[in-house]
Amino acid sequence: MKKVININFQGRVVPIEENAYEILKQYVDSLRQHFANEEGKEEIINDIESRIAELFAETLKKGSTCITDEDVENIIKSMGRPEDFDDEEGRVKSQLGGEQEKTSSQQSYTSTNRRLYRDENNRVFGGVCSGVANYFGIEPLVVRILAAITFGFSFVPYLVLWIAVPSSATKVIGSTRKRLFRDMDDKIIGGVGSGLSHYFGINVWIARALFFIPFLSFVAHFNRWEFFGFPHVLSLSFSPGATIIYIILWILVPEAVTSADKLEMKGERVDLNSIKNTIQTDMEGFKGRAEKFGSDIKERAQGLGKDFSPKAQKFADEVVYVAKRNSLGLGGVIALIAKVFTYFILAIVLFSIIISLFAGGVACIGLSPLFSYVLGDGTETALAWFGIILFIWIPIVGIIIWIIRRLTKAKRNSALVRYTFVSLWLIGLFCFISLLVSLRNDFRYRNAAVEESVTLSNPKIDKLEVLLTGYNKMVKDKSWFNIEPFESFDSDTVYVPNTDIRIVKSTTDSFYVTVVRVSNGSSKTEANELANKITYSITQKDSILALYKGIPINTTDKFRNQRVIITIAVPMGKRIKVDDKIAWKNNVQVCINNNNWDWQHDFFNTDDLNWESNKEYIMTEKGLKEVGKKFDLSDDENSYDKDESIEENKQNLDELKHDIEEKQREMDEKKRELQRQLDDEQRRLDEKKRELKLNVDTSGLKARTQKVVAVPKKEKNQFKEIDNGLTPSFINTI
Amino acid sequence: MDIQNTQSQMRKGVLEFCILSVISQGEVYPSDIVDKMKAANLNILEGTLYPLLTRLKNAGYLSYRWVESNSGPPRKYFVMTDEGHTFYEALESTWRELADAVHALTQPSETTLSEENETTL
Numbered sequence: 001m002k003k004v005i006n007i008n009f010q011g012r013v014v015p016i017e018e019n020a021y022e023i024l025k026q027y028v029d030s031l032r033q034h035f036a037n038e039e040g041k042e043e044i045i046n047d048i049e050s051r052i053a054e055l056f057a058e059t060l061k062k063g064s065t066c067i068t069d070e071d072v073e074n075i076i077k078s079m080g081r082p083e084d085f086d087d088e089e090g091r092v093k094s095q096l097g098g099e100q101e102k103t104s105s106q107q108s109y110t111s112t113n114r115r116l117y118r119d120e121n122n123r124v125f126g127g128v129c130s131g132v133a134n135y136f137g138i139e140p141l142v143v144r145i146l147a148a149i150t151f152g153f154s155f156v157p158y159l160v161l162w163i164a165v166p167s168s169a170t171k172v173i174g175s176t177r178k179r180l181f182r183d184m185d186d187k188i189i190g191g192v193g194s195g196l197s198h199y200f201g202i203n204v205w206i207a208r209a210l211f212f213i214p215f216l217s218f219v220a221h222f223n224r225w226e227f228f229g230f231p232h233v234l235s236l237s238f239s240p241g242a243t244i245i246y247i248i249l250w251i252l253v254p255e256a257v258t259s260a261d262k263l264e265m266k267g268e269r270v271d272l273n274s275i276k277n278t279i280q281t282d283m284e285g286f287k288g289r290a291e292k293f294g295s296d297i298k299e300r301a302q303g304l305g306k307d308f309s310p311k312a313q314k315f316a317d318e319v320v321y322v323a324k325r326n327s328l329g330l331g332g333v334i335a336l337i338a339k340v341f342t343y344f345i346l347a348i349v350l351f352s353i354i355i356s357l358f359a360g361g362v363a364c365i366g367l368s369p370l371f372s373y374v375l376g377d378g379t380e381t382a383l384a385w386f387g388i389i390l391f392i393w394i395p396i397v398g399i400i401i402w403i404i405r406r407l408t409k410a411k412r413n414s415a416l417v418r419y420t421f422v423s424l425w426l427i428g429l430f431c432f433i434s435l436l437v438s439l440r441n442d443f444r445y446r447n448a449a450v451e452e453s454v455t456l457s458n459p460k461i462d463k464l465e466v467l468l469t470g471y472n473k474m475v476k477d478k479s480w481f482n483i484e485p486f487e488s489f490d491s492d493t494v495y496v497p498n499t500d501i502r503i504v505k506s507t508t509d510s511f512y513v514t515v516v517r518v519s520n521g522s523s524k525t526e527a528n529e530l531a532n533k534i535t536y537s538i539t540q541k542d543s544i545l546a547l548y549k550g551i552p553i554n555t556t557d558k559f560r561n562q563r564v565i566i567t568i569a570v571p572m573g574k575r576i577k578v579d580d581k582i583a584w585k586n587n588v589q590v591c592i593n594n595n596n597w598d599w600q601h602d603f604f605n606t607d608d609l610n611w612e613s614n615k616e617y618i619m620t621e622k623g624l625k626e627v628g629k630k631f632d633l634s635d636d637e638n639s640y641d642k643d644e645s646i647e648e649n650k651q652n653l654d655e656l657k658h659d660i661e662e663k664q665r666e667m668d669e670k671k672r673e674l675q676r677q678l679d680d681e682q683r684r685l686d687e688k689k690r691e692l693k694l695n696v697d698t699s700g701l702k703a704r705t706q707k708v709v710a711v712p713k714k715e716k717n718q719f720k721e722i723d724n725g726l727t728p729s730f731i732n733t734i
Numbered sequence: 735m736d737i738q739n740t741q742s743q744m745r746k747g748v749l750e751f752c753i754l755s756v757i758s759q760g761e762v763y764p765s766d767i768v769d770k771m772k773a774a775n776l777n778i779l780e781g782t783l784y785p786l787l788t789r790l791k792n793a794g795y796l797s798y799r800w801v802e803s804n805s806g807p808p809r810k811y812f813v814m815t816d817e818g819h820t821f822y823e824a825l826e827s828t829w830r831e832l833a834d835a836v837h838a839l840t841q842p843s844e845t846t847l848s849e850e851n852e853t854t855l
Contacts, residue, residue, distance in 0.1 A: 011807040031781070040788040047784040047810065051765060057806055080779030 004066045010046075010053035015066040023072050024052075027081075034082035048079065128161045181256035182249075190250040211246050354399055361392040372555045373494050375435075376442070383435040390428025394421060443520040443561060447527035451514045451567075456540045459510035463575040463616070466501065466545045466568070495550025498563040499536075503576060505619055506569035513538060513545070516565040526560075533557055536564045570619040575627060580614040745776070751829055752776060753786065754814070754822045757796065761813045787812060795821050 003018040016024070031048060035041045055075050056067055064071070129147050133140035147158065182191035183198060193208040365388065375381045398421045506512060517534045521527030537548045551562050570576045617624040752774075756767050764783055771778050790796045795818030800808040814822065 035785065038785060038788075040785075040792055044785045044788050047764070047788070048781060050807070050810075051780060051784070054765075054806065054809075061805075078780060080781035082781075084779055085782050085785075 009056065010050040012053045012057055014053065014056050014060070016056075016072075017066055017068050020067050020069045020072045023069060023076075027072075027076050030082050034085065052079065128158055132161075182253050184255050190246070191255070192246055192249045192253065195253060195256070196249075354396065357392060357396050357399075361388065361396055364388045364392060370494065373553055374439075374559045376438075376558065380435060380438055383431045383438065387428055387432035387435050390424050391432045392428070394425045394428060398425075442522050442558070445521050445524045445527045447517075447519050447521070447524070447531040449516050449518055449531075449565075451516050454513040454515055454538045456511060456513060456545075458540060458542070459512060461511065461543055461574075463543050463577070464511055464540075464545050464568070464570070465543050466547060466576070466578045468547055468549055468579060493552045493554050494559070495548075496553055496559065496562060497550045498561070499547065499551070500563065500565045501547075501578065502565065502567040503578075503617075503624065504567055504569050505623070506571040506574075509571045511571060511574065512569045514567045514569075516567075518561075518563040518565065520560040520562075530557055530560050530562060534562050534564060538566065570624075572619050572621065575616050575618045576624075577614070577616045748829070749776075749778065750786065750790075751822075751825050753778075753783070754790075754795070754818070754825065757812055757814050758819065758822050761799075761811045763801075763809060763811055790818070794818070 004015050005018055005021060006013055006015050007021060008014075028045065028049065031045055032041070035044050038044060052075055056071070059067060059071050129143040130140040133143040181195050181198070183194035184191050186194040186204065188208065193211055194204045197204040197207040368385075368388075371381055371384055375384055515536065515538065517531045517536070519527050519530035519534065521530050534551055536551055537546075539546050545568070547566065551564060553559050553562065568576065616627040618627050752771060753767060756762060756770050764787060765780065768778060768780050768783060787796065791798065791812070795815060796812050797815050798810050798812045801811045803809050
C-alpha cells in the first residue's frame with residue numbers, strides 16, 4: 001500500500017508514489033548542488049528535468065498507473081548521478097578550457113582561491129589533518145604528528161574542525177541530505193537511539209547501549225555522584241551525562257513523521273549510491289555522516305539563534321556561514337571555536353544553577369517530616385511550605401519551561417505568564433524572609449545555665465571510657481542528603497546529638513561528671529522551661545561512661561537548639577578514652593583550666609594536644625598525654641636496647657679496671673711490708689753480727705747466722721709467688 | 735593505474751568530438767544523440783550530455799530551437815552554428831592526425847590492440 005501523489009513536473013501532471021517522489025526530489029537537489037557553480041545551471045537542470053518528465057510520460061503511456069521507485073531508479077541510472085558525471089565530465093571541461101577547474105577529489109588544493117576542506121581521500125580519521133596540511137601547503141604527515149603529540153590539547157579542536165569544515169567529497173559530489181530524526185517506528189523511549197543508529201549507520205542496539213549502560217552506572221553510583229562534580233556531569237560514563245544528552249536530543253530532534261523524513265533519516269544514499277564503488281560508499285558512511293550531523297546541529301543552532309539575543313544571532317549567522325561553505329579562513333575557525341567554548345561555559349554555569357536549585361528544592365521536600373519539630377503550628381509551617389514551593393520550585397519550573405520553549409521554538413512567553421511567575425516568586429521570597437524572622441524570634445533567648453553534677457557509681461576507677469548508647473546498629477543510610485543535625489527520628493521524637501564534651505583536670509583524686517543543659521527560646525522563661533525538659537541520661541558501668549545518642553525532642557517541645565555540655569574531670573594519673581562514635585557528631589574539648597570558663601559553643605582545645613578519639617589519654621601534671629605514644633616505633637626500641645647493652649659493658653669494664661687497681665695497690669703494700677720485714681731482719685742480723693764479733697764465739701755464731709739467713713729467703717719466695725700468680729688471673733677474668 | 739581508468743580516460747577525450755559530429759549531421763534531440771552513440775557502442779550518461787550541450791551552446795558553437803511535440807510541451811532541438819562547424823572541422827583534422835599517428839605507432843608491433851582501440855573509439 002503506497003501513497004500516490006500528483007505532481008506538476010515540467011508542465012506534465014505525473015502521478016507518482018510518495019517514496020518515488022522523495023527519491024526524485026533528492027536526485028534533483030543533488031544535481032542542483034552539483035551544478036551550483038555552473039554558468040547555465042538553471043538551464044541544465046531544466047533540460048534534465050524535462051527529459052525525465054518525458055521518460056515519465058513514456059512509462060505512463062506504456063500503461064503504468066503511476067511512477068514507482070523502480071521507475072525513478074532506472075531513470076536516474078540512465079541519467080547518471082552527480083558523482084558519475086565527474087569522471088566523464090572533468091576531462092571534457094578541461095579540454096574545452098572553459099570554466100574554472102573544480103576541486104576534484106584527486107587534486108590537492110593548490111588553486112589560488114584556497115579553502116579549508118577536510119580531505120576525505122587522504123584521511124586517517126576525519127581528514128582534518130590532511131585538509132589543514134593542504135591549506136598550508138605542507139606535508140600531511142607533519143600535521144598528523146603534531147596533532148598526535150599534542151593529542152590532549154588538539155583533540156577538541158580536531159572534533160570541532162571535523163564538524164565545522166566541509167568535506168572535499170561533499171564539495172565535489174554534492175551530498176545527500178541525511179538528517180537526524182527520531183525513529184518513532186522503532187522506539188523504546190523516545191526513538192533517539194534508533195534515530196542515531198540510522199544516522200551513523202550503526203546497529204540500533206549499540207546506540208541504545210551507549211545511552212543505557214551509562215544510565216545504569218549512573219543509577220548504581222548515584223550516591224557517590226556529586227551534584228557539582230563538574231567532570232562527572234560531562235563524562236558519559238558513571239554519570240547522568242548520557243541521560244541528559246538523551247533528553248536534550250529527545251527535545252531537539254524532530255520525529256520522522258512523513259515518508260520524506262523517514263527517507264532522509266535512513267539516508268538511503270539515494271543519489272550518492274555509487275554503483276561503481278559500493279565499498280567506498282560504505283567506508284564513507286560514518287565519517288560523512290558525522291560531518292553532516294555537525295551541519296544539522298548548525299541548522300538547529302540557526303533556528304535557536306533567532307530566538308536568542310542578537311549576540312547569539314550573530315553566532316548562529318557565523319555557524320550558518322560555515323555551513324554554507326563560504327570561504328572559511330582558519331581565523332574564522334579559531335574564532336568559532338572560541339565562541340563555541342564561551343557558550344559552552346555559559347551553558348555549564350546555567351546548568352549548575354538549575355541543578356543546585358533543584359537539589360535545594362528536593363532537600364527541602366525531603367526534610368518536610370521534620371518541620372513539625374522545629375516550626376510552630378499554623379503560620380510558620382504554612383510559610384515554610386509556601387517558601388519552598390514558590391521561592392525554590394517556581395524558578396526551577398520557570399527555567400525548565402523557558403528552556404523547553406526555546407528549544408521547541410515556541411513563541412515568546414506571554415507577559416501575563418511572565419508576571420505571574422515573577423510575582424509568585426516574590427511571594428515565595430516574602431514567605432521565606434518572614435519565616436526566617438519568625439524563627440529568629442523563636443531562638444532569641446537562652447536559658448540561665450546551671451551546672452549539675454552526675455553521680456558516678458565508681459568514681460575512683462583508673463580508667464573511664466566514654467561510649468554512646470541507644471544506637472541501633474542501623475544500615476548505613478546512603479541517602480543522598482544527610483538530615484542534619486537530627487540523629488534519628490520516629491513518629492514523635494527526634495534525637496539531636498547536640499552534646500559537647502569537655503575534659504578537664506580533676507581537683508580531687510576521683511572522676512566526676514557535671515552536666516549543663518542549654519536551650520534557646522522565644523523568651524527567657526520558655527528557654528528555661530525547655531532546658532529543664534531535657535532528659536539526658538549519663539550512666540557509669542564499671543569503666544564505661546554511657547551517654548545517650550541524643551537529646552529527645554518531640555513535636556510539642558520544639559527544637560530550640562537544645563544542648564548538653566558534659567564536663568568530665570579526670571584525676572591525675574587516671575586514664576580516659578572517648579569512643580569515636582561520639583566524637584563523630586559531638587564536640588570534644590580538652591581543657592585544663594577548670595576555672596573561668598563559660599559554655600561557649602565554639603570550642604578551642606586549651607591544650608596543644610592533638611586530640612583524637614578512640615585513643616587512651618592519661619592525665620598528667622601538664623595535661624592529657626596519649627598513653628603509650630613513646631613506644632610506638634619498634635625501631636627505637638631496638639636501638640635503645642643496643643645502647644643499653646653497650647652502656648652495661650662499659651660499666652663492667654670500668655668496674656674491672658677499678659678492681660685491678662685495687663689489687664695492685666694491695667700488692668704494693670704487701671711488697672713494702674715484706675721489704676720492711678726484710679730490712680728489720682737485716683738490721684737485726686747486723687746487730688747480731690756485731691754482738692758476735694764482740695762475743696768472739698765463732699762456732700755458735702756461724703750456726704746462728706745460717707738460721708737467720710734461711711728465714712728471709714723463704715719469705716722472699718713467698719712474695720715472688722704472689723707477684724707472679726695474681727696478674728694472669730686478673731687478666732683472665734677481664 | 736588500472737585498466738578501467740585508462741580506458742575511460744581514452745573515451746572521455748573524444749566524447750566531445752563524437753557529440754559534435756552527431757550534431758553536425760543535422761538538427762538533433764539530445765536523447766537521440768545518446769541513442770546514436772549507444773548504437774555505435776559508445777555509452778554516455780544523459781546527465782553528462784546536458785551540461786556539455788549547454789556549455790557548447792554558451793560558447794556559441796550550438797544553437798537550439800523549440801519544436802512542438804504531439805505529446806506534452808515543446809522539445810529542445812540542437813543545431814550547429816557556423817562557428818561550431820569551424821570548431822568541429824578543427825577538431826576533426828586533429829582527430830585524423832591523431833588517429834593516423836596512433837595507427838602508425840601501433841600497427842607494426844601489435845595489430846589486435848590497435849583494432850580494438852579503433853572499434854571502441
